[in-house]
Amino acid sequence: MRGVTTSRGSAAGDDADGEARIRPVDRADLLGVFRIEKAVFTQPWPYAAFEGLLDAPGFLVAEGEPGGDGRPDAGGNAIDEAIDAGDVVGYVVGDVTPNHGQDIGHIKDLAVRPDAQGRGLGRRLLRASLSELAAAGASVVKLEVRESNHRAQDLYDDEGFRPGRRIPRYYGDGEAAFVMRLDLGEWVRERNAGES
Numbered sequence: 001m002r003g004v005t006t007s008r009g010s011a012a013g014d015d016a017d018g019e020a021r022i023r024p025v026d027r028a029d030l031l032g033v034f035r036i037e038k039a040v041f042t043q044p045w046p047y048a049a050f051e052g053l054l055d056a057p058g059f060l061v062a063e064g065e066p067g068g069d070g071r072p073d074a075g076g077n078a079i080d081e082a083i084d085a086g087d088v089v090g091y092v093v094g095d096v097t098p099n100h101g102q103d104i105g106h107i108k109d110l111a112v113r114p115d116a117q118g119r120g121l122g123r124r125l126l127r128a129s130l131s132e133l134a135a136a137g138a139s140v141v142k143l144e145v146r147e148s149n150h151r152a153q154d155l156y157d158d159e160g161f162r163p164g165r166r167i168p169r170y171y172g173d174g175e176a177a178f179v180m181r182l183d184l185g186e187w188v189r190e191r192n193a194g195e196s
């Protein structure tokens, strides 16, 4: 079991190679998290939803990686400021629900600041959170993703999530969700095999 350590650093430590540092969320991060949430989602979670999940084992943030310039992404979204060291540039919210010996992990939210996307940070956040969920006892992980969000679906598929049922009108604007599911034990074994 790798626990919190990933091949590219520790969820609770920093990276020696100058990449954004991934660590557990702190209350002081929530404004930065909420700012990204509002920039990337048409129907953002309310601030209080993040507050209520501060203790979730897979709620992690990525900080730093100075050099972003506030440029809009292809969708025209932007945070109109350069990235300073210590700024939150991405986050992932993962939680575990006890379930009679087969605890279920849930990736509830994942986002990267628009001008920091496409550099591998979303994948690193996802992997770090999955490691935390495994360490917290989850054996499977599920998530919901918008039917139209092919970019996120590609990432989840590439990490081993498989599509399950489609839930019509899951989102407030009427869009359907796909439920995707990962065998976390298998994911950990594959990651360990890849590292040895």
Ligand SMILES: CC(C)(COP(=O)(O)OP(=O)(O)OC[C@H]1O[C@@H](n2cnc3c(N)ncnc32)[C@H](O)[C@@H]1OP(=O)(O)O)[C@@H](O)C(=O)NCCC(=O)NCCS
Residues within 6 Å of the ligand: 040, 041, 109, 110, 111, 112, 113, 116, 117, 118, 119, 120, 121, 122, 123, 124, 144, 145, 146, 149, 150, 151, 152, 154, 155, 158
């Ligand atoms: C989805 C998201 C978190 C991915 O983060 P990211 O840092 O941009 O992604 P990464 O650079 O780690 O790329 C991981 C994978 O995502 C997919 N991906 C990334 N950029 C892509 C693009 N422009 N087009 C298609 N797929 C893309 C690819 O599968 C990529 O793997 P690869 O680099 O090996 O090809 C980010 O795009 C985001 O915040 N989107 C808005 C919020 C959102 O949709 N969250 C998911 C909710 S379910």
